[in-house]
Amino acid sequence: MITKRVNSVADALSGVTSGMTLMLGGFGLCGIPENAIAELVRLNVNQLTCISNNAGVDDFGLGLLLQKKQIDKMISSYVGENAEFERQMLSGELAVELIPQGTLAERCRAAQMGIPAFYTPAGYGTEVADGKESRDFNGKPHLLEHAFKADFSFIKAWKGDEAGNLIFKGTARNFNAPMAGAARICVAEVEELVPVGTLDPNTVHVPGIFVQRIFQGEQYEKRIEQRTLSQRA
Amino acid sequence: MITKRVNSVADALSGVTSGMTLMLGGFGLCGIPENAIAELVRLNVNQLTCISNNAGVDDFGLGLLLQKKQIDKMISSYVGENAEFERQMLSGELAVELIPQGTLAERCRAAQMGIPAFYTPAGYGTEVADGKESRDFNGKPHLLEHAFKADFSFIKAWKGDEAGNLIFKGTARNFNAPMAGAARICVAEVEELVPVGTLDPNTVHVPGIFVQRIFQGEQYEKRIEQRTLSQRA
Amino acid sequence: MIGLDKNGIAQRIAQEVQNGYYVNLGIGIPTLVANFVRKNIEVEFQSENGILGMGPFPFEGEEDADLINAGKQTITALKGASFFDSSTSFGMIRGQHVDLTILGAMEVADNGDIANWKIPGKMVKGMGGAMDLVASAENIIVAMMHTNRAGESKLLQACSLPLTGVACVKKIVTNLACLEVVKEGFLLLERAPGISVEEIVAATKGNLIVPKHVPEMML
């Protein structure tokens, strides 16, 4: 077995410098790498390009990096719910590239799986298609989309072992799985780091080969964005 | 929940006719859809095009269809271990298209996921590249490969439920997972059909949406091709 | 002239949901559709952030930060549910395994073009999964008000806002009418209760085809 365990979040982020392109997992605040984000704030690296489906909220998730103006560019599919984001974007401090969510996910997976480019129908005929090659397949127009290139990917799983194997819970799998192995270095943080041999090899969502470093997060707030409830009868 | 259960292998294969293109899961004899193959033999449909990584052995797996000359064309990556196959191929009775194994798997996954085409480096500069478009990405040549089109895919899982959710065991996942939902109709056979609610939604390998029909196979031989053993000390 | 409220629109759209359908519901009115689907048919709801077999909101104390829908709302999982990653989720959508997509719109053109993600000069929040959904789905129903707050038609000859997708909308249910997009334009199928054909004609800018008899919706 190849050990991926590092002893601290500081070790896990060793090598991260200003100007890098980072991938960050999660959908909304669900499954975001909370401890890696906190460490990015502490490191105070800036001029970052962040590939992440969303941009957090004002005081949580990527919003924490936006507050400190560490991010120069966001590559996302949906960036609402964040007043500071809006201010920086409208003032021109922050560049934003909006990408259809499925294209965003598949461009991560393509990077992970060594597929340099693929065709998708999403965005054809819209401004997303500007400057992109299009081509008909089965009588339907498609756009050529390319794999992302990134320096680090930060992902968060429920359980993991020292071999880097990961298991997610519920809808927190989202972009965390396709971002594993999609950057030069993939850093996985887990709620629980279990001994090797504990995870059933049949139930592993992300094999350890896609993960370069793994650590157990010190704590997780796991904030809920929209607490919607059913009334008991 | 949408019920996918059918009551028999005969119902599961309803609509299969001569001349169709079929996908069949499995690697070697590991994870092959034994009951669907037996029913194809019984139905005596012929002029089939079969997309399958291998072609079975003389008296098991797809070898059973070859014996009855039901297959006109095989699309595979490796077809050794089968004397009748060799005879039919050399005599010209059987057409064979050989494809790199990773390309075969990804062309199934592309069909499943609605990606009409993608680029891969496999086969560049070889006769596999004949007639195919090539293009450089990151200074390296790649071939354009297309999603498969098939009428039925027959796959085999370990456990499944009436909603069509599937869980595989060990290395029997292989082509069974990417072939789910890669044809017009996907027929899954399972060793054990469990009540809905039994499978943990976190551990499902193939969500039921990719499966049109599911049934529990009457019996499984699960033949071993190469029984290799370690000596006890 | 008011016609249906949001629940009424959702109730009418629910009639389009057929046995065996996998359905993706957008944020807003579409989310309400789940409440009106007949109980005697088999339907599963997909949420593109990674769940099939989505159930109702949880009871207090049972909410789970790891179980949300695409609107970031806490939800539950029904028996037979499955979880998956975003790449697989959009594979289901792109591969046309999802049978029906119901979403909101700012504008729809009479050729089926839809605009629902961007108002130039205003804050842009992003298209999320909408472009993938409309480019891929075979069956797309739009749920929206017939006119905007200024009283202007949202059913146009051509969208004025940046497009989300091209020639993709199949059906539209508004507070005033149920319409189908056909080659010649918007075919008026049904009037909302208490709404006249004349009111619908007056509120529609795109090419409207009015059959001799336009029945009132059955809700």
Next chain:
Amino acid sequence: MIGLDKNGIAQRIAQEVQNGYYVNLGIGIPTLVANFVRKNIEVEFQSENGILGMGPFPFEGEEDADLINAGKQTITALKGASFFDSSTSFGMIRGQHVDLTILGAMEVADNGDIANWKIPGKMVKGMGGAMDLVASAENIIVAMMHTNRAGESKLLQACSLPLTGVACVKKIVTNLACLEVVKEGFLLLERAPGISVEEIVAATKGNLIVPKHVPEMML
């Protein structure tokens, strides 16, 4: 002139396996490499049919039809292993997550071309995963005999057989020598025990670069 046997070739190649490597072993001599890897380094073996963390053959009575390697042999899974589908497996390979590929060859050219899947006019069994492996891997070592049964060199200026991959082989270990593929051709790194430089020169048809001093292999 015989040099190394199959185990000797495997033993020499095992020295190339470094700490932290994920390794894919082809059928034949490459499979034997696992037996010689140092015990004090961390290595995992990948088999392209869907396992990472492959262990030795099972003991009698413990074999499982659902647990095989790419050679269709029964195997075991070590602690920390994982199973996956063929698409993911070749994603690992194509995405260059596998660090080292060791495979056999019929011919290697002095520009790194490799032919190992087809002899025209003979029965063709197929390339299996070999084309994906050689097109993707950054580090490819070929294990083979230096000459064929007719005594002809398998190290050539250009392959005569249909290619498996182009300019991809990095290193070759044969019964006679260990060679590196450099811009100018085969760089002779080491002699097999008891084999002279002259014997290697005589058995090699491709461009061979012979340094002044060619050490004998340390096994």
